[in-house]
Amino acid sequence: MSATIALLGQPNxxxxxxxxxxxxxKQHVGNWPGKxxxxxxxxxxxxxxxxxxxDLPGSYxxxxxxxxxxxxRNFIESGKADVVCILADxxxxxxxxxxxxxxxxxxxxxxxxxxxxxxxKEQGKKIDAKALExxxxxxxxxxxxxxxxxxxxxxxxxxxxxxxxxxxxxxxxEAELEKIEGFSVIKNLIPEGCVNNASSTWLxxxxxxxxxxxxxxxxxxLSSDTVKQIDEVRGATGGALATGNSKFKWIDExxxxxxxxxxxxxxxxxxxKMYLSPVWxxxxxxxxxxxxxxxxxxxxxxxxxVGSAIGALKAPVSSAxxxxxxxxxxxxxxxxxxxxSFSYIFQMLGFVFGVLLVFGLLEEVGVMARISYVFDNTMxxxxxxxxxxxxxxxxxxxxxxxxxxxxxxxxxxxxxLTIALAWAVPCGAAWSVVPMLSTLFFGxxxxxxxxxxxATMILHMWITAKIFGGKLxxxxxxxxxxxxxxxxxxxKWGALFRxxxxxxxxxxxxxxxxxxxxxxxxxxxxxxxxxGTDPILFKIGKAIEPVTRVFGMGWQLFMAFVxxxxxxxxxxxxxxxxxxxxxFYTAFSDAMAGAARDANLGALLLANVTKPEALAFIFAITFxxxxxVALAATYQETGSAKWTAKIAAYYTLGALLLSTIVYHIxxxxx
Numbered sequence: 001m002s003a004t005i006a007l008l009g010q011p012n013x014x015x016x017x018x019x020x021x022x023x024x025x026k027q028h029v030g031n032w033p034g035k036x037x038x039x040x041x042x043x044x045x046x047x048x049x050x051x052x053x054x055d056l057p058g059s060y061x062x063x064x065x066x067x068x069x070x071x072x073r074n075f076i077e078s079g080k081a082d083v084v085c086i087l088a089d090x091x092x093x094x095x096x097x098x099x100x101x102x103x104x105x106x107x108x109x110x111x112x113x114x115x116x117x118x119x120x121k122e123q124g125k126k127i128d129a130k131a132l133e134x135x136x137x138x139x140x141x142x143x144x145x146x147x148x149x150x151x152x153x154x155x156x157x158x159x160x161x162x163x164x165x166x167x168x169x170x171x172x173x174e175a176e177l178e179k180i181e182g183f184s185v186i187k188n189l190i191p192e193g194c195v196n197n198a199s200s201t202w203l204x205x206x207x208x209x210x211x212x213x214x215x216x217x218x219x220x221x222l223s224s225d226t227v228k229q230i231d232e233v234r235g236a237t238g239g240a241l242a243t244g245n246s247k248f249k250w251i252d253e254x255x256x257x258x259x260x261x262x263x264x265x266x267x268x269x270x271x272x273k274m275y276l277s278p279v280w281x282x283x284x285x286x287x288x289x290x291x292x293x294x295x296x297x298x299x300x301x302x303x304x305x306v307g308s309a310i311g312a313l314k315a316p317v318s319s320a321x322x323x324x325x326x327x328x329x330x331x332x333x334x335x336x337x338x339x340x341s342f343s344y345i346f347q348m349l350g351f352v353f354g355v356l357l358v359f360g361l362l363e364e365v366g367v368m369a370r371i372s373y374v375f376d377n378t379m380x381x382x383x384x385x386x387x388x389x390x391x392x393x394x395x396x397x398x399x400x401x402x403x404x405x406x407x408x409x410x411x412x413x414x415x416x417l418t419i420a421l422a423w424a425v426p427c428g429a430a431w432s433v434v435p436m437l438s439t440l441f442f443g444x445x446x447x448x449x450x451x452x453x454x455a456t457m458i459l460h461m462w463i464t465a466k467i468f469g470g471k472l473x474x475x476x477x478x479x480x481x482x483x484x485x486x487x488x489x490x491x492k493w494g495a496l497f498r499x500x501x502x503x504x505x506x507x508x509x510x511x512x513x514x515x516x517x518x519x520x521x522x523x524x525x526x527x528x529x530x531x532g533t534d535p536i537l538f539k540i541g542k543a544i545e546p547v548t549r550v551f552g553m554g555w556q557l558f559m560a561f562v563x564x565x566x567x568x569x570x571x572x573x574x575x576x577x578x579x580x581x582x583x584f585y586t587a588f589s590d591a592m593a594g595a596a597r598d599a600n601l602g603a604l605l606l607a608n609v610t611k612p613e614a615l616a617f618i619f620a621i622t623f624x625x626x627x628x629v630a631l632a633a634t635y636q637e638t639g640s641a642k643w644t645a646k647i648a649a650y651y652t653l654g655a656l657l658l659s660t661i662v663y664h665i666x667x668x669x670x
């Protein structure tokens with residue numbers, strides 16, 4: 001006999017840890033029907049029974065202010081869940097139990113899991129779970145979600161909740177709510193059972209809070225006169241402020257005799273004195289992220305080495321296939337697409353592994369919450385939250401890593417907007433090309449070019465936020481973060497590595513599909529299938545040169561611009577090959593390998609490219625689509641082909657517009 005379990009809790013309550021521990025590899029991620037909100041579902045088997053698990057979107061309450069909260073509400077009210085597992089943070093019990101208090105009155109079997117027991121113990125807190133269970137009338141268990149040995153108690157609580165169909169005892173909550181003026185009047189107007197799985201007490205609370213979903217449900221279930229009476233009384237109740245106060249008073253009563261803690265004056269540790277300082281806070285956070293970015297290369301090296309080793313196989317594999325009589329076309333495809341693609345993927349994947357490990361560690365020990373807090377007001381100007389600053393800074397190293405870093409952002413719209421803005425940040429590959437080209441053409445003036453690029457980056461991000469922000473994060477849905485800074489605590493290495501390895505594996509399979517597809521397309525367009533004829537891409541480049549001249553690029557530079565969407569370093573390989581009349585296919589093969597073939601590249605450029613053209617090309621490749629791996633990572637994190645295509649098209653067209661503007665400014669100067 002199967003059962004469905006819904007995981008309910010505030011962000012950072014440990015829902016994802018519990019979900020991963022329960023489902024392991026038996027999970028899948030998508031979007032909720034009709035919504036761009038991540039949907040995580042999985043399954044596990046226990047005592048011969050199959051259980052389905054739904055990880056509901058994290059939110060601080062069940063009030064329908066956001067898509068996440070609406071989805072959570074609808075799922076619970078639908079009756080799809082046989083039991084609801086409510087998670088709370090043992091180290092911050094008073095605040096963390098607010099979700100449970102907001103859920104109380106929903107007639108769906110439930111049990112309460114007090115997570116992070118180890119952190120609470122370190123704080124000197126003692127929680128009597130049995131006493132709390134007696135007060136609530138539902139199973140209560142205290143665990144550390146990262147400790148797999150404690151899940152026996154979790155399963156016991158789950159089975160009891162399913163067997164006994166236990167619902168939360170709300171007598172104490174009702175006693176507090178009845179002190180609100182008008183509460184009893186409204187409650188008497190709402191009959192039991194008029195809305196699925198919701199008690200009249202719960203509906204009354206939401207009516208007082210003017211919850212939009214409950215308001216619509218009551219209009220359908222009650223007469224217009226009754227709804228009008230409710231609206232008239234609501235004005236005198238005090239609204240959400242009054243109900244929130246009642247919920248916190250009930251929580252205090254529940255914890256009386258349940259929670260014992262050392263009464264000590266609050267002390268701000270040395271780290272928080274630095275992170276939370278109005279003067280040193282932002283510099284300290286930036287230094288921490290940049291240090292983490294550099295540290296990410298250490299665990300990344302093994303996978304990067306695998307990528308380099310795969311790339312080194314091209315020559316011996318090509319020789320072996322040629323000796324076996326394999327056709328040149330097949331050899332070119334195997335070596336130029338398959339081997340080179342996997343070499344590229346593993347090198348980028350190494351960096352993603354490093355980023356996930358290092359920044360997962362920062363989140364695990366409590367530093368990430370400080371980063372979010374310090375930059376929340378700054379990011380809010382772009383319609384984002386404080387967590388978005390981390391992907392931006394990581395993108396200076398690798399845009400793929402920046403995209404992977406958005407996993408800490410709970411809101412889907414803010415996640416997509418963060419990725420869209422992160423694409424404007426020149427990555428490490430761009431910085432390996434831009435300074436060289438700037439110095440070659442402009443000498444000491446290269447400093448001014450770099451400063452102009454950084455200024456353009458900031459302007460680009462602001463404009464992008466204006467263009468996409470309205471659709472992704474509506475103004476009425478822009479709320480500041482509600483959070484308590486968690487205490488610093490030791491990481492659980494086993495759980496961290498399981499998470500990082502799982503996400504890296506998922507990234508590999510998703511990215512590989514996109515990279516192989518795009519690189520195969522480039523190969524088809526750049527390969528001469530009939531000896532002595534020009535490939536399709538060559539013909540296209542020559543044909544549209546009158547147009548590309550408007551952008552400040554001859555056909556050779558424009559083809560290098562196209563190659564920069566595969567990888568920034570590869571643009572130099574294309575330039576080298578095309579200006580020396582080398583194979584067009586070789587040029588794009590070099591683009592994948594990130595190689596510049598001619599030792600006299602500088603002389604070639606100075607002989608064939610003017611300063612205005614060079615400046616246009618520098619801006620074009622800097623703000624073009626970062627690379628095909630970043631494209632794949634964007635698709636993986638957003639789960640939306642439409643938005644991935646929108647962002648890619650926006651940056652491609654934007655880069656061409658920038659190059660046009662810069663080119664014509666250059667003509668006025670030189």
